[in-house]
Structure formats: structure tokens, C-alpha cells
Amino acid sequence: MQRNLKKKHIAYRCPECAVATVGLVLGLGDEGGLLRIKCECGGSALDITGGGEDKIKISAPCVYCRDSHSYTLAGSVLGRETLTSLSCPFSGMDIVFLGDMEDISPALDKSANELSVIMASLDAEDVRDIQPQDMDEDECPPDPAIFDTINFVVRDLEAEGRVSCPCASGEYRLRFTDDGMQVYCERCGASFNFHARSAAVAEEYLSLDEIKLG
Ligand SMILES: [Zn+2]
Ligand SMILES: [Zn+2]
């Protein structure tokens, strides 16, 4: 794992109080160190573990779903110069930011704006009003393992500059589709579809070496 972690921070927004919490990423190793970043309100926490094999795992509370989402990333993401944003697979919104503080601050401002637009459109006064109360039992939620694998593929290639779109925004989000997942550019709308209805099929995408959104 690359060791220039000194300036790397991670941030998320609390599903209970909507306040963003930022922590320094320190002490992760291949031995599986755990880092927990808690919101001051005591209502939520984000966990990062050094998962071995040069991978890290993040479990982050989602301000849009209230539940946590899990992400596996290549350890090399921590050595990346640019910001890594992780999105909620249900809403597509960015909920975790990993990188230098100077990149995290504007990303948090943007996410605060997005949240207030959504809250206003739903006439919500409290962030908890936008979160689903109960998952519909009939509705079978997509497999989180599919998301974790596809997210790994996209963020790994992104860290190497091998994800591109016509507008070259460099900001790519992921969301579930009827037959798998989609990575899309928020700015120009270009997208790439992963046809994966099972975790085993999703793993076939691990051999991708480039993603061109169109
Ligand atoms: Zn909180
Ligand atoms: Zn979510």
C-alpha cells in the first residue's frame, strides 16, 4: 500500500443530523487496522479497514438511505492525486469523499447544495424525512456484492485515469439499473452499462482495462 497518507482525509455526511464529518486517514495497514470516524452527534460512524491484498474497505452511513453502504477499493486509491468520490447506489449521489482537504471542502459544499435541493423538492424540513422509512418487502433490493465489485472496477480504473467521457469531467457516479449497474457522468450524461445480475457475472468485469462513457 502506498504510504503517502499524511494529507489524505475522508468525509461523509451523517444521516441523523446531516452534518459532514471529516477525518484523517491514518494507521491502515495490510494487517487490517481499523479507523472509525464518528459524527459529533453520536448518531453515526464511518469505518475503514485495511483489508490486506492492498485493498481497503469502507462502510459508510448514507444520508439518503440511512443504511450503510460498503465499498472495497484498491489501496492505490489513497496515493491518488485527485479526489475519489463514492456514490450511493440507490440515489447515485456522492456520499463519501476521499482525498486532500483542498478537494474535499468544495465537494462537501456541492453535496450540501444537492441535499438542500432534494429536501426542498420533497418539502422536507429534516434530513430524516427524505430517507425511506421501510424497505418494501416485495421489492427485492439489488445485491450489494454487485455494487461493491463494480464500484471497485470503476474506482480502480478511475485512479489510473482510464475512465473517460466526452466532456472529460472526471466525476463519475454509479447507480443500479434493471440489469446491473451504470456508471455515468453527471455533467454530460454519458454512461456505460454493466450487465450484471449476479455477483459472479459482475466479477467478469474485473478484467476490464478501460471504460469509455458514451
Ligand atoms: Zn450526526
Ligand atoms: Zn444510499
Ligand SMILES: [Zn+2]
Ligand atoms: Zn462527461
